[in-house]
Amino acid sequence: MRVIAGSRKSLPLKSVDGMNTRPTTDRVKETLFNMIGSDLDGCIFLDLFAGSGGIGIEALSRGARTCYFVEKNKKAANCIRDNLNFTKLADRGILQRIDVKQAIENFSDELKFDFVFMDPPYHQDLEKDVLTALMKSDNITPKTQIIVEASLDTDFFYVRTLGFEIQKEKKYKTNKHVFLIRR
Template identity: 40%
Template structure:
């Protein structure tokens, strides 16, 4: 199948994601099932990378809740210079590493760590950040605050957020400007651009 089914809490099941554009277009990569794992659908992914048509090539990307790696691998396929995939689950991180190694010449790094712990460190700022955290855990406000305060973003970083619908939007840094906002079923997804704080 081209799309991974919604994952069930399982230690043995597998699915697939499909790269839909760029040099590895049509390539299918295996995905382990994991609790809360929701690979971004092809429809949403196509919309996102249409939004990022002029931003992906040559960019440095962070896929913070990597899961299937669907967004990070898609960015690599479309010419991102480097992608860092952060994944807490050791089994899933190992599969991400295997998938990364199967893409010839892909410049990426898989980090087996909790997202909040990772952001406590320091690193080179990213041009694109993908945030698709587990639903219903209220992780976005803390993650976004750490991204903003920890030097992880350039003056014009674009940040993609995929989240569950809610009556009130998450509390985000005031210097993040909403560029795009859509909904597909039970998923809301937005693209923000950071502006340098005064």
């Protein structure tokens, strides 16, 4: 695992040992960031279920002003901290070792996210719970791009009832990215 592009291009990143996290592959990460492109310059990025921090660190390397990393698992949070220090991005990364829904409730109302990326554990229906919390949050605006990494069989039939609209969906061999905005 490495940083694909930007100011920290090619720097290797640690990943969390064990099967509790699934680091996004370099190829999928590159496709994702090619899709969101230049919109990262100066943005505020939120990485939920951050794992090793690879997505948020990629966003910082490509020009995000700040990234908030939310990761409850202690080993994963330590890995994020190590990766931020190694890449010298710790001054722009804010790590919160807390439950995702609790983090969303605790953010200051003045904080507005440009991008929210979430990669929850598969097959636990956490996507709906988190999207419900995000919909109630003042941190999400109609311009906020929400990106969910999910298994191919995850169904997002409910998003319109929550007040979101699917803009696009990109499928890979084993998973997909679903891009949502507030309606």
